Amino acid sequence: MTKILKYTGVLAGFIAMLVFSACDDDISPVVEELDFDRVFTPLELEAKISNQTTVAFDWGFNKGIDSYVLEISDDSLMFANIIHSVSLSPEQTPYVYELPAGDSQYSVRIKGVSGEADDSKWATLAFKSLPENLFANYDVEMTGIGAITLHWKSGKEVSSVVFSSASGDVPYTVTDDEIAAGLKSFVDLPNAVYRIKLMNNDKVRGAIDYVLEGDVLLDEGADIPSAIAAASAGDVILLQAGVSYGFVGDYMIDKSIKIKGLDGKMPVLYTTDGDRMFYIGASMSPADSMVFENLYMSGFVNHDASQGQIRGVFDMEGEACHIGSVKFQGCKLYDMGRQIMRLRGGADQTVGAFVLDDCIIHNLGKSSGSYGVLCGTGTNTNVTHVQISNSTIDSLACHFIRYDKPTACESIIVENCTFNKAPYKSGRYFMDIRDAVISNGVEINNCILGNTSYGDEASIYGVRKSDDIVLSVNDSYVCTDFVNSSYSIVDMCNSLGMSSMDLWSDPDNGDFSFVTDIVAAGDPRWR
Structure with a gap:
């Protein structure tokens, strides 16, 4: 009790001192500024x-x-x-x-x-840092056998390029001049499937996959059939960029082959004589394939509109065949008189897969509109799988697909495609598959369908099919000038509420870039 009182008295005396001191106006503040021995840490980093x-x-x-x-x-x-x-x-x-x-x-x-x-x-x-790819929006340019040029975003800090394949990794140093230009050329590279990486020491700044291939490079004017005959099965024949190759048509291909244009302006293939470019040899098997890549294939004889048209790339005039696949990749297929591929005649004809990807088809069917991009008109003329994707199909005086009697098709898939004037002639169908057997149905996915007007008429027919064929139309769009007078698919699509002329920059001259970015559909090259 004594300690408590004592401390209480002391506390009262201290308070009194503070009161008296506060009454003295001449006494300075106790603390003018706090002093610290360390500056503050910048905590708002x-x-x-x-x-x-x-x-x-x-x-x-x-x-x-x-x-x-x-x-x-x-x-x-x-x-x-x-x-x-x-x-x-x-x-x-x-x-x-x-x-x-x-x-x-x-x-x-x-x-x-x-x-x-x-x-x-x-x-x-x-x-x-965020993911990057310095190769994005830049091309790998193949310039010859075993030769490529890489392009990437210039001025970025890089140290090497690494080619990775099944054989291992091979690094190449990048110079200051190459960094400034965003470009490096390579020669004497072996054919391989590569993962090409742009490195900054141990950091990956860009990566791209590239298939380097080619067994022979033909000079301008070299004879295509002679080169095919001299090649081994599975060879890749390379054509020079930006030059022309004329040859006598009606040539039988009887081995697996790829014909590929070097990067750059597409080489032009045309016939000097004959009704078709090629037909498939009877000796080919389901293990065989034909691939045409980065080519401009002209239907005009001698590449001259005044000299007439061939029927198409392939026209099987009753010859038997059974091949694994026929593929067109990144090609322009212009001015064919009837079709790209037609199967017909009395002999059994089977193509395992017809694939058309990243292509432009223009001005098809002028000499006869009874055919189409793909045409099969017999019960024994069968394509097992049809895949048409990432392509533009424009100005067809024929059907898009006429496949009305085959009995052994599993699927037709059309996706990411832009159509205009496809078709644009009276009595033509977008698809005529009326008597075909297509076990897994038909799909039209993420496509845009434009003008069908021709003369004073405004419509064509849609998809004629049997009740047994399932037709699925997904995320696809129609312009107001895409009109079907019967067998209509218009109501299965979404309306864009505008004409093809309002949607695209210059569709009559092949420019399908959007005036307004309204949908992410159609051929990706125009988005």
């Missing part, structure tokens, strides 16, 4: 990523700091490998830095420095 690898650092405002030290490390808060260090004045915020690679882990730390106190403690932050 943040990092904002833009353009995959550009980072902007900000850290707010701190009093009493003369400068900052900022360091970047390519790890997560370990700071074991500092890749950049800089001294900054307080006014140099935000600080922008180009990171050495995308999709990579980094850390930043910053401290304040003052001549009046000790440095602050480090403020730290972990962050990651």
Whole structure:
């Protein structure tokens, strides 16, 4: 009890002293300014990523700091490998830095420095750059046998290009001049399926898959049939970019072969005589294939509109065949008189797969409109799988597909395609598959269908089929000038509410780029 009172008395006396002191106006404040032996840590540190690898650092405002030290490390808060260090004045915020690679882990730390106190403690932050691909929107250009040129975004920090294949990894150093140009050429590369990586030391800055192939390169004017005859089964015949190759048509191909144009302007193939380019030899088997890639295939004789048209690339005039696949990849198929491929006649004809991808078909069927891109008119003229994708089909005076009697088809799939004037002639069908057997049905996916007007008429027929064939139309769109007078598929599609002339830049001259980005459908090249 005594201690309690004693402490109480002392406390009362102390309070009285404070009261009396407060009445004296001449006494200075007890504390004018707090003094610290260390400057404040910049705790508002943040990092904002833009353009995959550009980072902007900000850290707010701190009093009493003369400068900052900022360091970047390519790890997560370990700071074991500092890749950049800089001294900054307080006014140099935000600080922008180009990171050495995308999709990579980094850390930043910053401290304040003052001549009046000790440095602050480090403020730290972990962050990651966004995925990047410096090859995006740039091409790999094949220039010859075993020769390619790579293109990438110029001026970016890279150290090497690595070719990865089943045989291993082969690195190639990139020079300063090549970095500035965003370009490097290679020769004497072996044929292989490559994963090509653009590196900055151990960081991947870009990657692209590329198939390097080619067994013989033909000079301009070389004879295509002679080259096929001399080739071994499975060979790839390369054609020079931007030149022409005329040959006598009606040529039988009896081995697996690929004919491919070098990158750049497509080489032109045309016939000097004959009714068709090729037909399929009876000796071919379901293990065999034909591939035509990056070619301009002209239906005009001698590539001259005044000299008439051939019927098509393939016209099987009763010859028996059984082949695994026929594929057109990245081709322009122009001015064929009747069809791209037609199966007909009394002999059994089977194609395992008819594939048309990344192509443009223009001005088809002018000499006779009874056919189509693919035409099969007999019960024994069968294509097991039909796949037409990522393509533009324009100006057809014939059906798009006439496949009205075959009995052994499993599927027809048409997707990511742009159609205009397909067809645009009286009595023609978009598809005529009325008596066919198609076990897994027909799909039309993510397509755009434009003008069908011809003369004073505004419509064509839609899809004529039997009740047994399932037709599925998904995420596809019609312009207001796509009109079906019967067998209509208009109501199965979404209306764009505008004509083809309003949707596309110049459809009458083959420009199907959008005036307004209204849908992500149709041939991807126009998006």
